[in-house]
Amino acid sequence: xxxxxxxxxxxxxxxxxxxxxxxxxxxxxxxxxxxxxxxxxxxxxxxxxxxxxxxxxxxxxxxxxxxxxxxxxxxxxxxxxxxxxxxxxxxxxxxxxxxxxxxxxxxxxxxxxxxxxxxxxxxxxxxxxxxxxxxxxxxxxxxxxxxxxxxxxxxxxxxxxxxxxxxxxxxxxxxxxxxxxxxxxxxxxxxxxxxxxxxxxxxxxxxxxxxxxxxxxxxxxxxxxxxxxxxxxxxxxxxxxxxxxxxxxxxxxxxxxxxxxxxxxxxxxxxxxxxxxxxxxxxxxxxxxxxxxxxxxxxxxxxxxxxxxxxxxxxxxxxxxxxxxxxxxxxxxxxxxxxxxxxxxxxxxxxxxxxxxxxxxxxxxxxxxxxxxxxxxxxxxxxxxxxxxxxxxxxxxxxxxxxxxxxxxxxxxxxxxxxxxxxxxxxxxxxxxxxxxxxxxxxxxxxxxxxxxxxxxxxxxxxxxxxxxxxxxxxxxxxxxxxxxxxxxxxxxxxxxxxxxxxxxxxxxxxxxxxxxxxxxxxxxxxxxxxxxxxxxxxxxxxxxxxxxxxxxxxxxxxxxxxxxxxxxxxxxxxxxxxxxxxxxxxxxxxxxxxxxxxxxxxxxxxxxxxxxxxxxxxxxxxxxxxxxxxxxxxxxxxxxxxxxxxxxxxxxxxxxxxxxxxxxxxxxxxxxxxxxxxxxxxxxxxxxxxxxxxxxxxxxxxxxxxxxxxxxxxxxxxxxxxxxxxxxxxxxxxxxxxxxxxxxxxxxxxxxxxxxxxxxxxxxxxxxxxxxxx
DNA sequence: GTCCTAAATTTTTTT
DNA sequence: AATTTAGGAC
Numbered sequence: 001x002x003x004x005x006x007x008x009x010x011x012x013x014x015x016x017x018x019x020x021x022x023x024x025x026x027x028x029x030x031x032x033x034x035x036x037x038x039x040x041x042x043x044x045x046x047x048x049x050x051x052x053x054x055x056x057x058x059x060x061x062x063x064x065x066x067x068x069x070x071x072x073x074x075x076x077x078x079x080x081x082x083x084x085x086x087x088x089x090x091x092x093x094x095x096x097x098x099x100x101x102x103x104x105x106x107x108x109x110x111x112x113x114x115x116x117x118x119x120x121x122x123x124x125x126x127x128x129x130x131x132x133x134x135x136x137x138x139x140x141x142x143x144x145x146x147x148x149x150x151x152x153x154x155x156x157x158x159x160x161x162x163x164x165x166x167x168x169x170x171x172x173x174x175x176x177x178x179x180x181x182x183x184x185x186x187x188x189x190x191x192x193x194x195x196x197x198x199x200x201x202x203x204x205x206x207x208x209x210x211x212x213x214x215x216x217x218x219x220x221x222x223x224x225x226x227x228x229x230x231x232x233x234x235x236x237x238x239x240x241x242x243x244x245x246x247x248x249x250x251x252x253x254x255x256x257x258x259x260x261x262x263x264x265x266x267x268x269x270x271x272x273x274x275x276x277x278x279x280x281x282x283x284x285x286x287x288x289x290x291x292x293x294x295x296x297x298x299x300x301x302x303x304x305x306x307x308x309x310x311x312x313x314x315x316x317x318x319x320x321x322x323x324x325x326x327x328x329x330x331x332x333x334x335x336x337x338x339x340x341x342x343x344x345x346x347x348x349x350x351x352x353x354x355x356x357x358x359x360x361x362x363x364x365x366x367x368x369x370x371x372x373x374x375x376x377x378x379x380x381x382x383x384x385x386x387x388x389x390x391x392x393x394x395x396x397x398x399x400x401x402x403x404x405x406x407x408x409x410x411x412x413x414x415x416x417x418x419x420x421x422x423x424x425x426x427x428x429x430x431x432x433x434x435x436x437x438x439x440x441x442x443x444x445x446x447x448x449x450x451x452x453x454x455x456x457x458x459x460x461x462x463x464x465x466x467x468x469x470x471x472x473x474x475x476x477x478x479x480x481x482x483x484x485x486x487x488x489x490x491x492x493x494x495x496x497x498x499x500x501x502x503x504x505x506x507x508x509x510x511x512x513x514x515x516x517x518x519x520x521x522x523x524x525x526x527x528x529x530x531x532x533x534x535x536x537x538x539x540x541x542x543x544x545x546x547x548x549x550x551x552x553x554x555x556x557x558x559x560x561x562x563x564x565x566x567x568x569x570x571x572x573x574x575x576x577x578x579x580x581x582x583x584x585x586x587x588x589x590x591x592x593x594x595x596x597x598x599x600x601x602x603x604x605x606x607x608x609x610x611x612x613x614x615x616x617x618x619x620x621x622x623x624x625x626x627x628x629x630x631x632x633x634x635x636x637x638x639x640x641x642x643x644x645x646x647x648x649x650x651x652x653x654x655x656x657x658x659x660x661x662x663x664x665x666x667x668x669x670x671x672x673x674x675x676x677x678x679x680x681x682x683x684x685x686x687x688x689x690x691x692x693x694x695x696x697x698x699x700x701x702x703x704x705x706x707x708x709x710x711x712x713x714x715x716x717x718x719x720x721x722x723x724x725x726x727x728x729x730x731x732x733x734x735x736x737x738x739x740x741x742x743x744x745x746x747x748x749x750x751x752x753x754x755x756x757x758x759x760x761x762x763x764x765x766x767x768x769x770x771x772x773x774x775x
Numbered sequence: 776g777t778c779c780t781a782a783a784t785t786t787t788t789t790t
Numbered sequence: 791a792a793t794t795t796a797g798g799a800c
Contacts, residue, residue, distance in 0.1 A: 089790075118790050143789090218790055286789065385787045407789090441776095448776050560790075580788045602787060620788085642786075644791045 030074070032067055032103060036060075043273075043306045044068045047077060050266070050300035051273040052251075052293070056337045057322070057626035058313030058586070061275055065249060066099040068273065069111075073104060078244040080110030084265065087116055088250040088283075090561050092584060096249070113243070117258050119560050121221035124228070124239070131232055132224045137429050137552065139215040140559035144413075145434045146170055146217045153205045157198070164195045173203060177219025178287025180226060180257040183207065213465070214431040222257040229264050240268025250584075251276030251296075255287035263299060272300065278333045279326050282580060282620045284612065285605070294333065311337045313586055313629050315344025317662045321632070322625040324659035329615045346664040347625070347632045349655060354639040354646075355388075355594075359395035362591050365633065366401055366574060369589060376402055380575040380587040382624045384600040388593065389576050396574065406577035412558050416523065416534040417541050421558060423513050427497050428551055431465040440466070443522035445486045454479055467494065493517070506551035510542050579624045590628035592621075593635040596649035621654050634658075737774060 033041060043053045043064045055061035069085060072078055087093040093115050101108040113120060122140060129136040141149065150173070151166040172194055176186055183204045191199035210216060216224060229236040246266055248254070251274035254262070266272040274296060281290045297303045311319055319337050326332070352358040366379060381392055389405060396403045411417060419442055422435035429435075440455075441447040458478070459469035473479055474488035493516060501509050514520045523535045548554040575587065594600055601617035609616070625632055636651045735747045737757060745757040 116790065221790085282788075283790095285787080387786050444777085446776070450776085578788065599786095604787070641791090 050303040053275040055308040058311040059308035082244040084243040085114040085247040178255040246272040248274040252281035359391040378588040402573040407581040443518040595636040595652035
């Protein structure tokens with residue numbers, strides 16, 4: 001086999017040593033290199049040995065990553081199949097694939113090792129599944145399955161679920177796995193807190209159950225890789241040889257398990273390039289260790305560290321405000337972002353009376369921007385927590401502003417979709433008891449807890465799966481005749497579907513299963529108002545399967561990606577999402593609402609992680625600000641509703657940390673603040689500050705000795721709250737009303753301030769009277 | 776075994 | 791406030 005002239009030739013053995021492919025000198029004026037600045041270029045051309053690129057927000061990180069990949073390929077230092085490129089999210093992986101594709105064309109198809117940690121971990125695990133006690137078609141459990149399984153284990157161990165909830169243990173287990181701890185490695189001190197120190201025991205039993213179910217959870221995708229590499233050095237050596245170059249995106253977000261995985265794999269060629277920004281580390285709650293980035297030079301001796309500090313995204317004002325904010329953090333590697341961009345507008349800080357007003361202000365501002373010719377697609381609203389989205393949605397519906405929510409409730413998590421998927425999972429992998437359990441009486445077949453218990457006992461005594469137990473039980477008389485018949489029918493159906501799966505394509509199979517299982521009928525006969533949309537979702541599920549070659553591929557996608565394929569049509573819409581979801585994106589105009597103590601920074605994070613938690617929140621604020629290219633708005637309110645009751649709030653400490661010279665403070669005149677202050681913001685700087693000194697807030701501070709971390713519920717404000725909520729006269733039964741979200745409807749029942757309304761489109765709902773208007 | 780009512784829980788962020 | 795879960799009645 002001779003080396004082809006085409007540097008992107010795919011027909012190469014991936015195991016060739018790099019020496020067989022001498023690098024081809026690339027002209028210094030190669031177009032893709034010319035487009036880079038000096039630092040970026042240095043990062044692209046530093047090919048040998050470990051490299052750490054500290055890339056500040058907006059400094060062209062993705063461009064460096066993709067160009068570096070293209071450069072490796074163009075200089076023939078490695079074939080596409082010899083490059084491991086790993087990202088944190090599916091979105092990032094997709095984007096990288098697209099951008100490399102744009103740079104080098106179809107060769108990107110050969111990059112079979114570009115993906116998220118989890119998808120690559122799963123890929124490797126499937127290849128060697130038998131070495132860790134799994135079969136290659138193992139199921140990947142999601143959090144829901146995981147909790148159900150933990151619950152079962154704990155039940156069998158007679159652990160009081162009330163006292164020690166399974167979901168709590170799931171979180172602990174997740175943390176352990178993120179740290180790379182197998183049951184033997186969990187320090188005893190860690191396990192003391194849960195179920196009188198029986199945590200490790202539960203962990204072990206849980207892992208045993210996973211093996212019998214032929215399943216792995218998210219953490220296992222990496223942990224089992226580590227075990228595989230440790231127990232089978234030959235397998236590890238193979239991958240070490242294979243991955244000539246390694247690239248890691250968002251390195252600051254890696255957890256210990258991922259770090260160990262990378263370190264093992266990098267020992268071969270040692271050509272590992274990690275790109276990250278310690279100031280954008282926002283996943284500590286999920287096990288990310290900023291330490292990984294801080295100790296890079298220690299772990300990879302001789303590492304070259306390159307800093308990217310020229311920002312191409314934002315105005316000097318936005319950059320200045322963001323830098324000023326983040327400088328309040330202590331543990332940083334330290335970078336100074338600079339820009340050549342022209343002076344822009346200051347960052348606007350706005351206060352509002354309550355969250356409803358906040359949404360109104362943003363809505364008004366958006367309409368103003370629109371009339372200035374800005375597109376809705378240029379605007380994003382980034383919130384700390386998804387519950388904040390509701391009020392914006394309602395406001396936008398009223399104003400007729402188109403919007404899109406990123407990361408809302410996920411398609412594959414809907415009940416009806418999960419049920420359908422469970423059928424497919426059982427067909428594909430018969431030992432998937434969790435899926436079997438989910439649907440063995442869905443639609444209702446007259447099988448219940450008793451039948452399940454018998455199945456489980458039989459399965460355990462025979463050492464088989466529930467399906468196996470069902471099979472043998474249909475031949476004995478342990479179950480009542482009726483249940484036995486029904487069960488036998490179910491087993492028969494699955495046998496039939498499995499046979500069909502061999503010859504039928506997976507889309508037709510899914511249609512057949514939906515039809516014959518009775519799931520479709522079940523929803524067709526359902527009279528509840530959301531039944532039609534559930535049916536529609538099932539259709540959509542079948543449609544989405546068409547994008548995949550095989551059932552296996554589809555199921556893998558569902559468990560690893562969890563998001564439906566994006567809807568077509570790039571309409572002009574405002575984007576509404578969480579700050580976490582916004583990382584890596586940019587928008588000309590960004591709104592950052594909800595900057596109040598307790599919400600942002602989040603009380604819970606501070607309670608759980610103290611100063612470290614606070615610093616992570618601050619980084620989150622930094623991420624939010626640096627998403628903006630031209631203009632950023634920060635908002636806070638004096639009153640926010642949590643769990644139904646109004647709570648007064650004080651502005652986030654982050655607002656005090658913004659450099660005064662680059663911000664503009666603006667009060668909403670109808671917010672109620674203006675009545676406290678000496679005047680509106682428009683005649684001077686100090687009036688705003690005096691709003692902080694308003695009687696309400698002064699009392700708020702006095703009340704709790706001013707603990708800024710804990711918003712105080714102030715009774716003195718009660719009457720003010722009441723005035724913001726004008727009493728609406730009660731409605732009469734039969735009256736026509738209008739609701740922002742549900743549209744027109746007719747009042748059916750009145751319960752104090754709660755109305756039962758039959759909405760024309762969405763059916764009967766219970767709503768609060770102040771949420772509807774007379775039609 | 777199914778259906779209804781009462782109570783508990785939720786609001787962080789996600790592979 | 792709204793949704794999910796548990797328990798009890800039928």
